Amino acid sequence: MTYKEIVSRIQNSLNTLAKDTFIPRRFILSVFKSKAEFFMAQKLYDKTLYRETNLFKWINCVTMIEDDIVKCDKIEFKRCRSLMKSKKKLPTLLWSRYGASIFLITNIDGSKEYKLVSQAEYINLVNRRNSEKFLGKYAILYPDNHLYIPDSEVKSVNILVYTLDEKADDVTDCKDCEECKNYWDTEIEISDKIREVVMQETLKEITLRLQVPKDELDNLNANEK
Helix, strand or coil: CEHHHHHHHHHHHHHCCCCCCCCCHHHHHHHHHHHHHHHHHHHHHCCHHHHCHHHCEEEEEEEEEECCCCCCCCHHHCCCCCEEEECCCCCCCCEECCEECEEEEEECCCCCECEEECHHHHHHHHCCCCHHHHCCCEEEECCCCCEEEECCCCCEEEEEECCCCCCHHHHCCCCCCHHHCCHHHCECCCCHHHHHHHHHHHHHHHHHHHCCCCCCCCCCCCCCC
């Protein structure tokens, strides 16, 4: 569903309660996305999200730039021969005990895969015997929301993610006419099974927060119900 379709449906439902009350579209969308993130994070937590690959999004051509390991303030990278860092921050992702909602990282032609690990996991890996054979095969998403790939010189990667961040495409450096797209035509990818639940929860929160009474007098006057 697009942002426009979601907001229109909720507005139509709200209009049956309060015909004369104006509720901003961005407020409605904000509540809906907040509810959607909550329910989809639960699916990430119980791993059922991994079965719905149609909801994932490829962010291609994510430019990586070389970071100065001498000036780098990240202790775990001090022993690296080189360090590549995403030029831009990644979009807002969902998180669970299994980490962020990143499912695959590859080089630009898909011939090499980088395994996403935590900072603690990476430190353990480099301290193992024969760790040299695994160098350049791991990626770390740092708290600053930049992706790091140590012991590599890769210039661009593709990342398969699940995100509700409409600015996700801003991360890519692939040439596309993003400015030509209407904001309200942006599609939001959520599971069909929970879409109706999110709709109802959104309606419930908006009516409770605004304390919308039923409008029996349709005269375009919000002060008369």
